[in-house]
Amino acid sequence: MMIDTEIDTNTFWKFPHCPTIDTQINWTKILTQFPFLQSLAKCEQNPTYHAEGNVWIHTQLVCEALVSLPDWQAMNATDRSILFAAALLHDIAKPLATQVAEDGSITAKGHVNLGARMVRQILQDLQTPFAIREAIVAIVQYGSLPIWFWDKTDPLRSIIKASQLVRCDWLALMAEADVRGRICNDRERLLDTIEFFREYCREHNCFDRPYPFASNLSRFIYFHKEAADPTYAAFDDTRLEVIMMCGLPGTGKDYWIAQNHPDLPVISLDRLRLEMGILPTDEQGKIVQAARDLAKAYLQSETSFIWNATNIVKPIRSGLIRLFAGYRARIRIVYLEVPIDRLLQQNHARQAQIPTPVIHRYRDRLEIPDLTEAHQIDYFVEV
Known part of the structure; x- marks a missing residue:
């Protein structure tokens, strides 16, 4: 069956134990259904960026921060579940990727890409609808973009690309919850950067929708040609x-x-x-x-x-x-x-x-x- 990657607004899907706006997160039930999450409690983080403690502490704080945000509470039930699943699973690969150097420094290089693949398989096992599954995977993959996008060689290209895969307003919400769920010295700066990301995406018309290319050919040329103009309306000379x-x-x-x-x-x-x-x-x-x-x-x-x-x-x-x-x-x-x-x-x-x-x-x-x-x-x- 051919499917659309856009999520049908009439679709109802609930991630297991996702709270409503009127209920608390039931961590006991979550750990019972997803026992692999217990490994997060044994995984320490770099205290410079995560002074709150291990990955499980951080994950709980991120989820609690997310469900307290007015933008999350204003979503429909399916969209709330999508963001909650991403928040719960966003650091799932850190136990596999974390390394502690001889000097005690802690890194987790590669955990994002590995985590995205792990999340896809977890959601496949839950028989999650394809469009919803891939939206969650994309949030895990690009959830930190609102924090780092301005450091990219081409910030505009980075948000336009992300918008083709997932809603940038969802990425901003995920990033905000992530920052509010950690203890670090630059927290306010990071939150300001996320607000800048929101405004930048709105300015370029790709905050809550994909960037509107003139045609499929124009989109293809933009992503396959250096220094391409996203507003260019390409002439179709394909053969x-x-x-x-x-x-x-x-x-x-x-x-x-x-x-x-x-x-x-x-x-x-x-x-x-x-x-x-x-x-x-x-x-x-x-x-x-x-x-x-x-x-x-x-x-x-x-x-x-x-x-x-x-x-x-x-x-x-x-x-x-x-x-x-x-x-x-x-x-x-x-x-x-x-x-x-x-x-x-x-x-x-x-x-x-x-x-x-x-x-x-x-x-x-x-x-x-x-x-x-x-x-x-x-x-x-x-x-």
């Missing part, structure tokens, strides 16, 4: 379309192609792997080169085609997209997702079966494509 499949092995990419575009030529890495007698666990360089050679032939003849592979990580997708765009192709990413149990069953039935441990490793590495990558992205998600 062909490349459909890039994306999804874990066993999600039904071949079936989707057969049902939707049986007329288009397909470059299938699985098919090339079988023809060349190369196992999935072998070195894949020869397969990739053969596929790229086929793609160049289609691109040069301005023939639309489908690139069929897993394409689960952004660096692989971006390299291919640069190649396709260089020949003035429109790039459409088709992302497929099915529940893990069904995925394993479908993979077992495939001719080019992937070992189950490899699929789990793929799942851990999965980076779901977003609108900053291509001209168009279609999400087909089964629950």
